[in-house]
Amino acid sequence: MQIIEIxxxxxxxxxxxxxxYxxxxxxxxxxxxxxxxxxxxxxxxxxxxDLSTSSVLLETDELTTITATVHAPLERGDLDSNLTVVFKVYEDGYLVQISSDSAYTEIIGAFASADKVLGYFENPLPDPLDNEWGVFLLDVIIWLAIAFGIAYVMDGVVAVTRRSASMLDDIILGIIRTPVLLLVFAYGVVQSLDALHKHIPLNLRDMVLTLYxxxxxxxxxxxxxxxFKQILVYYGKMIAKKTASKIDDVLIPVVEKVGVVVIGIAALGYALNALSIDLTMFVAGGIVISMVLAYAAQETISNFFSGIFLLLDRPFAEGDMIILxxxxxxxVRMIGLRTTRLYRFSDATMISLPNNKLVNExxxxxxxVNDPARVNVDVGVGYGSNPNEVRTAIMKAxxxxxxxxxxxxDRRPLILFDSMGDSALVFKVLCWINDNGKRIAARDKLVEEIYLKLNEAGIEIPFPQRVVHLKKEEN
Structure with a gap:
């Protein structure tokens, strides 16, 4: 079957x-x-x-015309409509084709209710205001009274809620007061202007509706x-301060910034749609720009997710000592979402490393603090020293x-005769310590005590040396 649009x-x-149609x-x-x-x-x-007919029988090459009648509302309703017509084709009782078409209808002027006060009540004013101007005047007065009434009620509610311990109701009422009054004012303007539809050009009416x-x-x-800003983010930060975890303290500002951007983009998109601006090019351009930015900022994105990994997996925390x-x-001084700040002991400087470097190395x-710590020291003594005396001196240290x-x-120190080196007998000392946050100080003190105790015991601490024999040739 062929559908011909005529x-x-x-x-x-x-x-x-x-x-x-x-x-x-x-x-x-x-x-x-x-x-x-x-x-x-x-x-x-x-x-x-409604339709001129809901069913028709067509023989081969036969034509027929179908008429759909669309009835617009008189008093109130939507200002436009979309009609959908569906054609189902049967052959010998079997469905062989489904087709559809549509038609768009728009109301020009205003509803009949525009000639009534607030769209419902007859105009009670005497001449010369027993016309659309009187309706407009009454509409304006009534909507102003409604706005003042809403403001008065909300202010009274705020005064009551201030006596409560909770701040949430005060925040919500403070947020919605101005927007509610603005919506009432805007709707009142649009509804009041309907009464003057005979005096307002159609294009101006469309502009007012678009602005609305x-x-x-x-x-x-x-x-x-x-x-989002004053309730979700605010209470999120309050909760984050009470938790021991660092992840919420870092992520909440990120969520705050991302949320603001998303709300702004969504508002812009809906506003452009209200202005009847085609968003296809904006969407396509946004996808391309997003791909370009993602490629250009892949290192930053990698650091961002690495920072989240460091905060969630916690291979180390702020205040920990690490070896790169x-x-x-x-x-570790600060773990951020892009970099981690470290204090390097060797040159007493602050350094910032990308998070993806720390994750991958x-x-x-x-x-x-939950793991035991141990320091290891290699001690060299002179050849000829008694191993038992060496162990005794080291144990005293x-x-x-x-x-x-x-x-x-189960944490006793170990003193092992490790090897006989080129210049010394080498003992390996493995000593558990009581504070793993003081490994450097513990090693320093242990080496100092070993040196002192070996000297007290008269045990030689040799330094590397070589004996060179010169062969004398007789003339």
């Missing part, structure tokens, strides 16, 4: 009037009779539609922004150090 399918109509149907199937069922649907408030739509969009998103892959000892954490852990049997 009409204009975008028309204007006055309130309470009707408009016709026509389609011609043709059976192009040779040798088959077709039964066509037609359905119409229109979901807009106050609008209705933009105002609604911005008021709604302003409310969303204020509720290059051997530098550092104190080997890091040694030496100050986890361990006992003299205030950092040595001597109270646990």
């Amino acid at each position: 009409d204009n399918y975008a028309k204007e109509v006055h309130a309470g009037e009707s408009v016709l 026509n389609w011609t149907l043709r059976n192009v199937d040779s040798g088959a009779n077709l039964t066509i069922e037609i359905e119409v649907s229109i979901a807009n408030e106050g609008w209705s539609a 739509g933009v105002i609604i969009v911005f008021v709604i998103f302003y409310l969303a922004y204020k509720l 892959s290059d051997g530098d000892w550092c104190d 080997k890091i040694v954490r030496v100050s986890n 361990i006992e003299a150090s205030p950092y040595s852990l001597l109270t646990r049997d």
